Amino acid sequence: MLRTDRHPTKPRAARRGGAAADDEVTQERLYRAVVSRDARFDGRLFVGVTSTGIYCRPVCRVRTPLRRNCRFFASAPLAEAAGFRPCLRCRPELAPGLSLVDSPQALAQHAARLIDEAVGAGRIVLLPEVAARLGVTDRHLRRVFQQAHGVSPHGYLTTRRLQLAKQLLSDTPLPVTQVAHAAGFASLRRFNAAFAERYRLSPSRLRAERSPDEPPREVQEAVVVRLPYRPPYDVQGVLRFLRDRQVQGIESVHGVELRRTLACVLQGRPIAGWLAARFVADHNEVEVRIAPALAPLLGSIVQRMRQALDLDADPALIDPALRALPVPLRPGVRVPGGVDGFETAARVVLGQQASVAAGRTLTRRLVDAFGEPVATPYAELRRLFPSAQAIAAADPDRIGRLGIVRQRARALQALAGAVADGSIALHRGAPLAPTMAALRELPGLDEGSVQLIAMRALAWPDAFSAADIGVQRALGSRDLAAIEALAEAWRPWRAYAMARLWQSLEKPR
Numbered sequence: 001m002l003r004t005d006r007h008p009t010k011p012r013a014a015r016r017g018g019a020a021a022d023d024e025v026t027q028e029r030l031y032r033a034v035v036s037r038d039a040r041f042d043g044r045l046f047v048g049v050t051s052t053g054i055y056c057r058p059v060c061r062v063r064t065p066l067r068r069n070c071r072f073f074a075s076a077p078l079a080e081a082a083g084f085r086p087c088l089r090c091r092p093e094l095a096p097g098l099s100l101v102d103s104p105q106a107l108a109q110h111a112a113r114l115i116d117e118a119v120g121a122g123r124i125v126l127l128p129e130v131a132a133r134l135g136v137t138d139r140h141l142r143r144v145f146q147q148a149h150g151v152s153p154h155g156y157l158t159t160r161r162l163q164l165a166k167q168l169l170s171d172t173p174l175p176v177t178q179v180a181h182a183a184g185f186a187s188l189r190r191f192n193a194a195f196a197e198r199y200r201l202s203p204s205r206l207r208a209e210r211s212p213d214e215p216p217r218e219v220q221e222a223v224v225v226r227l228p229y230r231p232p233y234d235v236q237g238v239l240r241f242l243r244d245r246q247v248q249g250i251e252s253v254h255g256v257e258l259r260r261t262l263a264c265v266l267q268g269r270p271i272a273g274w275l276a277a278r279f280v281a282d283h284n285e286v287e288v289r290i291a292p293a294l295a296p297l298l299g300s301i302v303q304r305m306r307q308a309l310d311l312d313a314d315p316a317l318i319d320p321a322l323r324a325l326p327v328p329l330r331p332g333v334r335v336p337g338g339v340d341g342f343e344t345a346a347r348v349v350l351g352q353q354a355s356v357a358a359g360r361t362l363t364r365r366l367v368d369a370f371g372e373p374v375a376t377p378y379a380e381l382r383r384l385f386p387s388a389q390a391i392a393a394a395d396p397d398r399i400g401r402l403g404i405v406r407q408r409a410r411a412l413q414a415l416a417g418a419v420a421d422g423s424i425a426l427h428r429g430a431p432l433a434p435t436m437a438a439l440r441e442l443p444g445l446d447e448g449s450v451q452l453i454a455m456r457a458l459a460w461p462d463a464f465s466a467a468d469i470g471v472q473r474a475l476g477s478r479d480l481a482a483i484e485a486l487a488e489a490w491r492p493w494r495a496y497a498m499a500r501l502w503q504s505l506e507k508p509r
Helices: 022-036 076-081 106-120 127-134 136-147 153-171 177-183 188-199 203-208 236-244 292-308 315-322 341-348 356-370 388-393 396-400 407-421 431-441 447-456 469-473 478-489 496-503
Strands: 044-049 054-056 068-075 224-230 251-254 257-266 269-280 287-292
Touching: 022 068, 044 076, 044 153, 054 076, 068 076, 076 153, 106 127, 106 136, 106 153, 127 136, 127 153, 136 153, 153 177, 153 188, 153 203, 153 224, 153 292, 177 188, 177 203, 177 292, 188 203, 224 292, 236 251, 236 356, 236 496, 269 292, 269 469, 315 478, 315 496, 341 356, 341 407, 341 447, 356 388, 356 396, 388 407, 396 407, 431 447, 469 478, 469 496, 478 496
Parallel strands: none
Antiparallel strands: 044 054, 044 068, 224 287, 251 257, 257 269, 269 287
């Protein structure tokens, strides 16, 4: 892990970060990554240039800075804490994130996820509330967060808010006031002050000083954002997974594009719309078009799409662990999640002990019976997935008439009730152990389903079920103890191992 010099004596723009100054081998390795524009380091390394006061991603296409002018950082907040401002060409706010893994830093990572999720939703973040949700004191959270990330929770929060605001200013025509509120700032005045202090220019001036590679966008019907990922990415594998499970009425896969409907809540008011995500493999990114009605929740939707398509995964860490699998490795394996935690978990419940086709049929019936209609530009998209409140309040007999057996209907409604009343939150910022414990308490939910919900709704990369039928078929064994022992070699990426084992059962097309 990159270390930081936390007691600098040089001017702010010349402070050292990232690798220690006396570790010349590490410094040279990092500099070579910058010279070669190595995409594997994107999101894991940021380089501050003392001659300009700007920090960049290692993939930035500007002229490579001199080695003596480079300072290396493990995160954007660290670079900004050292006084560097973000590059307008490579745009550090677009760098891929990092998946959460099980480590001694899990508490600080959970706190960062909670902050990211709240910033994306445009909510005001109170750190004592974050600490309370994690079951620790505010003081303890600040201490472990500083140790893990090199910056305070408040510094991290400010960077994430400003990064979201910068992306909205660069990629959308939203008014500055709306951008400020979408990024979670309580007032336009505070937003302008924070933006000017960090980036040394005003929000309106940023729009006037776009990179020459990114001319101003014309005001369009749809809002468009770009979401990069680290290569390699198994695009066809992800699209096939989504295509095999697409539910008529709410989603469809056309070529390299995923289209679907989506319902969100903004300040207690439901908002519905659509989105279309298209893979642009030549640029290692996903272009997402979003209905104008969903624009106020753009930050939240960006977070949801990054999770749904597993854009924050790092193949350089994951693929080596998967070489121990008894099936051929497919580089860049991803674990598709979902844009809505309740929908993802409900579909897991409907698919318990059933084939993919049977689970898809039951989900379609549920959507037809309880999903609200929505207008979209796509003929195949006409309904929303039912809300947790609607399913919780539904007549059990009506659910049963859809062909959903009583035990499964009971599990579905128990899950819906827990999500509706707020006792269970299903997103990648939710604390893992308490959430999984709460899921296990629900009637009719088996351990395999709990693991799949952790895998796809909570984005837990080490989720695994030895009882999964697909896993057993791929391994040619029903010996749970033997499968669990074999899976130890795949930690902490067992969810990716499951995804690859499922792929190995696919018939060539």
